[in-house]
Amino acid sequence: MNKKVLTGEAITISIGNLKIGTDNPPIFIAGPCSVESREQILETALRLKEVGIHILRGGVFKPRTSPYDFQGLEIEGLKYLREAGDAAGLPIITELMDEKNMNIVLEYADIIQIGSRNMYNYSLLKALGNIQKPILLKRGMSATIKEWVMAAEYIAAYGNKNIILCERGIRTFENYTRNTLDLAAVPIMKKETGLPVIVDPSHGTGIRELINPMSKAALACGADGLMIEVHPNPEKALSDGHQSLTIEQYQKLFEEIH
Ligand code: PEP
Ligand code: MN
Numbered sequence: 001m002n003k004k005v006l007t008g009e010a011i012t013i014s015i016g017n018l019k020i021g022t023d024n025p026p027i028f029i030a031g032p033c034s035v036e037s038r039e040q041i042l043e044t045a046l047r048l049k050e051v052g053i054h055i056l057r058g059g060v061f062k063p064r065t066s067p068y069d070f071q072g073l074e075i076e077g078l079k080y081l082r083e084a085g086d087a088a089g090l091p092i093i094t095e096l097m098d099e100k101n102m103n104i105v106l107e108y109a110d111i112i113q114i115g116s117r118n119m120y121n122y123s124l125l126k127a128l129g130n131i132q133k134p135i136l137l138k139r140g141m142s143a144t145i146k147e148w149v150m151a152a153e154y155i156a157a158y159g160n161k162n163i164i165l166c167e168r169g170i171r172t173f174e175n176y177t178r179n180t181l182d183l184a185a186v187p188i189m190k191k192e193t194g195l196p197v198i199v200d201p202s203h204g205t206g207i208r209e210l211i212n213p214m215s216k217a218a219l220a221c222g223a224d225g226l227m228i229e230v231h232p233n234p235e236k237a238l239s240d241g242h243q244s245l246t247i248e249q250y251q252k253l254f255e256e257i258h
Pocket of ligand 1: 033063114115116138168203
C-alpha cells in the first residue's frame with residue numbers, strides 16, 4: 001500500500017452539525033432494513049428520535065439474495081424516508097445500488113450507503129469520487145482489509161474524502177452467525193485510513209440477541225458509531241426481521257451504552 005490518498009491522518013466527517021470520527025462521541029444510526037410504507041417509516045423515525053438517535057436509516061433499493069423477495073419501494077420509499085427524516089429532524093441514509101439512481105438519491109439522502117455487494121463495483125466507486133456527499137462504505141462480505149482500504153481509496157482518489165467505513169461482518173467457515181463480525185478491523189481501518197469506522201452488528205451477526213453485546217464490544221474497541229436495524233414490529237418486517245430490534249429493545253440498548 002504505497003501510493004495512498006488516505007494517509008491515516010484522522011478525517012472528521014460532517015453531516016450538518018453532526019461530526020463523525022476523530023475524538024467526537026459515537027453516532028447512532030438506526031431504522032428498518034427496508035422502508036415498507038409511509039406510516040412504518042414515520043412512526044419509526046419519530047419514536048427513534050425520542051430515544052435519541054442521530055441518523056435514520058432505511059433501504060429503498062434492496063439488494064436481495066432472491067429476486068422473488070421484496071425489492072424495496074424505490075423512489076416512492078425514498079420520498080417517504082425523506083419525509084420521515086424531516087418530520088423527526090433527522091438526517092437520512094439509504095443504499096444506492098447503481099449509478100442510474102445516483103442523482104435522485106443525491107437529491108434526497110444526506111449520506112449514501114454503498115452496500116457490501118457493491119464494495120467491489122469500481123465504476124460506481126469512481127462516480128462517488130466525483131461528488132462531495134458523505135459515503136458510508138460497507139465492507140464487502142468477502143473483502144480483505146487491503147481490498148476494503150483500496151475501495152475507499154477509489155472514492156478518495158477520485159476526489160471525495162467524505163467516507164465513513166462500516167464493518168458488517170465477513171464470510172468465514174462459521175455459519176452459526178450470518179457473518180463473522182470482525183471487530184479487529186475497527187482499529188486497523190482507523191489506523192490505515194484515518195476515516196471514521198462504524199459497526200453494523202445486525203448484518204454482522206444476523207441474530208437479534210447478539211446485537212446488544214456486539215454493540216458494546218464495538219464501542220469498546222473504538223467504533224465511531226453503530227448502525228442497527230430497528231423495526232416497530234420485526235415479526236412482520238419484509239426484510240431482516242430476525243435480526244431487527246424492536247424500538248423498546250433498541251431503547252434499552254441505547255440507555256445501557258449512554
Ligand atoms: C443493509 O444495510 O440493509 C444491507 C443490505 O447491508 P449489507 O450491504 O451490509 O448486506
Ligand atoms: Mn438488512
